[in-house]
Amino acid sequence: MKKPLAAAPPRLQRMILQLQKYDITITHRPGKEIPVADTLSRKSIETEHDNLSEGMGMQVHLVYKSLPVSDTKLQQIRAETESDSQLVQLRQVILDGWPGERRKCPADISDFWNFRDEFSLTNRIILKGEKIVIPTLLRKEMLTRIHVGHMGIEKSKQRARDVLFWPGMCKQIEHMVETCDTCLEQRRSNTKEPMIPHEIPTRPWQVVASDLFTWNHEEYMVTVDYYSRFFELDKLSTTTAATVISKLKVIFARHGIPEKFVSDNGPQYRGKEFEDFAKTWGFAHTTTSPHYPQSNGLAEKTVQIAKSILTKAKMDRKDPYLSLLEYRNTPVDNFKSPAQLLMSRRLRSILPTTNKQLLSKILSFTEARSKRVKQQQRQKKYYDRSAHPLSQLRTGQPVRIQEHGLWKPAVVVHPANTDRSYHVRTSDGQVYRRNRRHLLSTKEETVGPCGTANIDEEQNSNASPMLPVHAEVPVQYLKDREIQPIQYHTRSGRAVRPREILDL
Numbered sequence: 001m002k003k004p005l006a007a008a009p010p011r012l013q014r015m016i017l018q019l020q021k022y023d024i025t026i027t028h029r030p031g032k033e034i035p036v037a038d039t040l041s042r043k044s045i046e047t048e049h050d051n052l053s054e055g056m057g058m059q060v061h062l063v064y065k066s067l068p069v070s071d072t073k074l075q076q077i078r079a080e081t082e083s084d085s086q087l088v089q090l091r092q093v094i095l096d097g098w099p100g101e102r103r104k105c106p107a108d109i110s111d112f113w114n115f116r117d118e119f120s121l122t123n124r125i126i127l128k129g130e131k132i133v134i135p136t137l138l139r140k141e142m143l144t145r146i147h148v149g150h151m152g153i154e155k156s157k158q159r160a161r162d163v164l165f166w167p168g169m170c171k172q173i174e175h176m177v178e179t180c181d182t183c184l185e186q187r188r189s190n191t192k193e194p195m196i197p198h199e200i201p202t203r204p205w206q207v208v209a210s211d212l213f214t215w216n217h218e219e220y221m222v223t224v225d226y227y228s229r230f231f232e233l234d235k236l237s238t239t240t241a242a243t244v245i246s247k248l249k250v251i252f253a254r255h256g257i258p259e260k261f262v263s264d265n266g267p268q269y270r271g272k273e274f275e276d277f278a279k280t281w282g283f284a285h286t287t288t289s290p291h292y293p294q295s296n297g298l299a300e301k302t303v304q305i306a307k308s309i310l311t312k313a314k315m316d317r318k319d320p321y322l323s324l325l326e327y328r329n330t331p332v333d334n335f336k337s338p339a340q341l342l343m344s345r346r347l348r349s350i351l352p353t354t355n356k357q358l359l360s361k362i363l364s365f366t367e368a369r370s371k372r373v374k375q376q377q378r379q380k381k382y383y384d385r386s387a388h389p390l391s392q393l394r395t396g397q398p399v400r401i402q403e404h405g406l407w408k409p410a411v412v413v414h415p416a417n418t419d420r421s422y423h424v425r426t427s428d429g430q431v432y433r434r435n436r437r438h439l440l441s442t443k444e445e446t447v448g449p450c451g452t453a454n455i456d457e458e459q460n461s462n463a464s465p466m467l468p469v470h471a472e473v474p475v476q477y478l479k480d481r482e483i484q485p486i487q488y489h490t491r492s493g494r495a496v497r498p499r500e501i502l503d504l
Contacts, residue, residue, distance in 0.1 A: 074125065076138070077125060077132060077134070077135065077138065078123070078124050078125050080135035080137050080138055081124065081125060081126060081133075081135050082124060083135075084135040084136055084137070085108070086108050086109060086136065087126060087133065087135055087136075089106055089108055089109055090109045090112055090119070090126060090133075091121055091126060093105075093106070093109060094119050094120070094121050094126070095121065098113075098116045111167035111168070112167065115128055115165075119133070128165045130163075131161075131162075131163055131164055131165040132163065132164055132165070133165050133166060134164055134165070134166045136166075139166055139169075139172070142160075142164060143172060143173065143176050146159055146160045146164075146173060146176075147173075147176055147177060147180065150180065150182055150183050150186075152177065152183075153173065153174050153177045153178070156173050156176075156177055157170050157173055157174075160173060175443065178442065178443045179442070179443055179444050179445075184400055184407050184440070184442060184444075185400075185406050185407050185408070186406070186407075187400070187407050187440060189402065189437075190390060190402075190436075190437045190438070190439075190440065191386075191387065191388050191390075192383075192386070192387045192388075192437065193387055193388065193389055193390055193420065193436065193437060194380075194383075194384045194387045194388075194389055195379070195380045195383045195384060195387065196419050196420070197376045197379070197380055198226065198262075198298075200226070200227070200369050200372045200373055200376065201226050201227040201369075202227075202365065202369060203227065203365060204225060204227045204228050204230075204341060204342045204343075205225050205227070205228075205255045205256050205258055205342065206226070206227060206258060206259050206260070207225075207226040207227070207258060207259065207260045207261075207262065208223055208224060208225050208226065208258045208260075208261055208262070209223070209224055209226065209261075209262040209263065209296055209298050209299040209302075210222065210223045210224075210244075210248070210261065210262070210263050210269075210299060211263065211264060211296065211299035211300060211302070211303050212236070212239060212244075212266060212268065213303045213306070213307065215306075215307050215310055215311075216310070216314070218235060219235070219236040219237075219238075219239050220233060220234065220235055220236060220306065221233075221234045221236055221244060221247055222234075222299065222302045222303055222306050223247075223248065223251050224298055224299060224302040225255075225338075225342060226262075226298060227341060227342075227368075227369075227372075228338045228339075228341035228342040229298075229302075229332050229338045229341070230328060230338035230339065230341065230342040231302045231305075231306070231338075232251050233306050233324060234247045234250075234251075239268060240268065241267070241268045241269075241271050241273040241274050242273065243268075244268040244269070244274070245273065245274060245277050248277075249281075252281065255342070257281050257282060257283055258283055259283060259284065260283065260284045260285075260286060261278065261283050261284065261285050261286070262286050262287075262288065262296055262299070263285070263286075263287055263288070263296065263299070264287065264288050264290075264293070264296055264299075265287050265288070265289075265290045265433070269285070269287060270287060286418065287418075288418070289416075289418070289420075289421045289433060289434060289435035289438075290432070290433055290434065291434070291435070291438060292434075292435040292437065292438070295418075295435070305327070309323045309324060309327060322349075322350065325347060325349050326349060326351075328347060329346060329347050329349055329351075333371065333375055335368065335371050336363060336368070340361075340363060341363065341368060343360075344360050344361060344362050344363055345358065345359070345360040345361065346358055390420075390436050390437070390441075391441060392436075393412045393415070393422055393436070393439060393441060394412065395412055395413065395414050395415075396411060396412060397411065397412045397441070398410075398411055398442055398444045398445070399411065399412055399424060399439045399440055399441055399442060400439070400440035400442055401424055401426060401432065401434055401438060401439060401440075402434075402438040402439075402440070407440050408426060408427070409426070409427055409444070410424040410425060410426045410427070410432075410439075411424060411425055412424055412439075413425050413431060416433055420435055420436040420437070421433060421434070421435055421436070422434060422436065422439060424439065
């Protein structure tokens with residue numbers, strides 16, 4: 001027999017005990033496949049013999065004594081079972097026999113119908129095979145004990161299924177783990193999502209990106225073209241918006257004003273001064289999600305290249321501008337150099353070149369863009385192998401925001417105007433813009449409102465002004481701090497109350 005003796009229905013345990021001395025395999029055959037009716041099933045034995053129940057009393061005693069529960073707890077379970085109206089009715093049905101049809105089963109114990117053949121009564125305790133059926137008043141305590149080690153959903157289920165049973169136990173375990181404040185705060189980071197590549201520009205200096213970095217205790221700024229990978233390197237006296245704008249004006253006067261300018265959310269780029277600069281010079285300014293540098297990956301990679309050029313030139317005591325010149329003349333991705341893609345010519349350097357090589361030569365923009373697209377598709381293919389999409393968030397949805405490795409409660413205010421980016425408000429009223437990867441969707445209940453906040457500073461410069469939105473804070477966060485949830489009403493006047501789940 002593959003199934004353990006204690007896990008078998010009590011009506012089959014006697015037969016299994018009698019057949020334990022034999023090595024047999026039992027295969028179920030439906031009645032329609034049996035041409036001749038079984039004689040014993042048509043005419044059963046009316047009398048019982050003592051030898052048929054041989055070993056049954058010993059087996060029942062063994063199951064009861066092997067329960068992994070202390071005598072004190074067994075006594076408490078026995079007392080609660082006798083006072084639980086649902087289990088009292090279940091015990092009576094076990095003794096009297098189950099009805100032939102489910103519709104005739106009492107409504108209070110209909111949840112036990114699917115397992116009716118596995119229940120038994122031992123020393124006034126109801127068992128489902130070897131598992132104890134827990135009374136209603138003890139289920140909340142059992143849930144707490146199951147999750148004492150703060151294990152995940154599946155491990156908590158496996159631990160509970162090993163020794164306990166009650167209807168809906170697995171769903172209650174899922175809800176308990178998914179709303180556990182400690183587990184949510186210490187949860188691992190979200191998996192990466194499938195790549196959304198930037199659109200390849202159709203001409204040079206159409207889309208540029210910029211970023212600031214520190215090298216050798218000095219501040220620098222890189223400005224790179226998405227089409228040609230040509231970048232400008234500028235040393236900054238200060239990191240104020242005025243200094244950054246001044247450097248960008250020089251670059252734009254040399255190469256032209258781009259249609260789109262991409263940057264991070266540094267204070268130099270998100271202030272009113274830079275917003276006025278973008279409006280006056282006529283280019284669109286897009287900022288990436290905070291703490292998500294891969295969204296501005298080209299600028300970040302260019303910073304790495306610039307730092308490498310400066311560091312190696314300093315170690316070799318060479319002129320870094322010569323290194324920068326050679327980089328601009330070096331072909332990228334086995335195609336053309338950044339200088340050729342941007343200016344359709346090679347730049348004269350310390351390497352010997354002919355006059356013909358220095359002449360301007362118009363490149364095929366279609367061919368250049370095609371190579372960029374193929375390379376981009378290849379990168380996305382390998383990146384997406386270990387990526388999984390995350391669900392979209394809706395306004396007012398309770399979430400957790402990842403800050404310094406911990407997940408803090410927050411609520412979605414509204415989506416930002418860039419892909420996978422949201423504005424969220426934390427419990428202290430602060431509004432942040434974060435990428436979906438740094439937001440964890442939870443099943444915590446919410447209450448509100450708890451105030452408003454000005455989100456103008458967190459919005460993208462291209463976004464239209466948004467009105468303040470009432471925030472909601474997870475109920476669990478309030479319970480931990482002994483703050484009573486605030487009741488509020490909808491526009492139609494209906495009172496909104498938090499759902500009561502697992503109130504046992």
